Amino acid sequence: MIHPNDGGQVGKTNAHYRILGKLGEGGMLLTSIGGLWLPIWFCYVFVSCSNPREQIVGNPERMTRIPKLVLWAWERPEDLRFINSQQVGVAFLAKTIVLRGRQVIERPRLQPLRVNPGTPLIGVIRFESSMDEPSTLDSNVCEETVASVLQVASMKGLHAIQIDFDARVSERSFYSRVVRIVRHKLPDTLGLSITALTSWCFGDRWLESLPVDEAVPMLFRMGADHHSIVQRLSAGETFEPAVCKGSLGISMDEFPRSLPHGRRTYVFNPLPWHLDTYTHLIEKLRLQ
Template identity: 45%
Template sequence: MNWIAIGAGLMCLSGSIPVAPDPLPGWPRLMLWAWERPEDLRFLDPHSTGVAYLAGTITWGRDSMTLRRRLQPLRVSPGTRVVAVVRLESRGDLPETDLVTSAIIKSVAFPDVDAVQVDFDARVSEREWYSSLLRDLRERLPVRVPLTMTALVSWCQHEDWLERLPVTDAIPMLFRMGVAEPREVREFRSGHCRASVGIATDELPAALPRGRRIFVFHPRPWDEDTYRAVVRMVARWQ
């Protein structure tokens, strides 16, 4: 990874999107996604950086549903804000929402989790089901635990269904985008999408809106040098 080149590129990123009031006041402005691999993140500054870790993956197909809980160790310093991420993967008929809600709650290690984030690339035919799932999940989560979600850029720019969801924050994913996803992002219509963005160290977008909480994905295990480079990178425009 050429961090010098990345840093120089970020200096010319800009955006004019109106920033929404912070839905998570007091939270760090930088969040690192930690996927299914051993991660020792005790080098993070817990005052400025939090962790969103993959807690489990729920997959369903014809007449079956499986929950694969995190197996790899995750180490963070005391006081680190921690978000449990649950990935949903659809490979067949949709299951009952209460079954998936129960599996999500089972995969989350309360009381050491500060928020829950659902990651699901819902098709158009799955959105009504997904909306119902999020409503059920919100009702069953502790009141103190915010419910957040990842979002395709097209959901944030061209569609209104997000506005009816009981989520605190929706994070537009500006990487690993499909061919139909908008590439030049200057404004999000959905108010849920105006507080955060998600990027990857190996696939930075051409432009980014300013003033957002930044979730960063790294395709390899995090180390202190990479973390320090990311901190410098996002500080240029955050």
């Protein structure tokens, strides 16, 4: 859904957290703490991609710890210590997973991210489908994908994880299975959010079966559907299903003329975040 490069991992450095996402051998994350490089071992989770027998459902209450404004931090150096951490969260790209043939290729975040202690954090996992060698989307691919997502979920300090995947119709069954098993394996207190093509939130009922706590309709980079979607929103049409109604995603370079009130707003910036950009965003949101 969001295509520029970005991602992260958490380690405390004096008056800030530095999210690095730099993997050492054996799945070890090397985190700089006070100038020292310390290993943090990922907890590898062995999973089966058979559907859980018990009913798995989403619960929007899991997202209540996330503020109503969240900045996306993609793959570039970002210093967000100027934000009001009581009122603004950060959703950082922690990892990109490329589905290619029988392979699940992981690209961890390599760029630093600095935030204040206590900033509400969401770890974002971006899924990409190989165009030249489509994924088999078989059980082995499913199991490796789930395990990779759960590695991010094991990071300390997260309030939620978010999966960003522009799933084609042919990939929906695979995606549904991954999401169902991930939700089953996550701690009950950890939120599960996904980004959503806006068309998915206009009566495309397949989202109703996903046990996610939030689906974020993306109101930018909408392609050929842009004009019709803007018209439908301007005419007062609302998103369906209900999981799409609590949040939305916008971009600084495609800022909507008006926004529905009361929703959690995720904001993407194609350029690095700076204090003046942040201040401009807050002012624009006040005028909505």
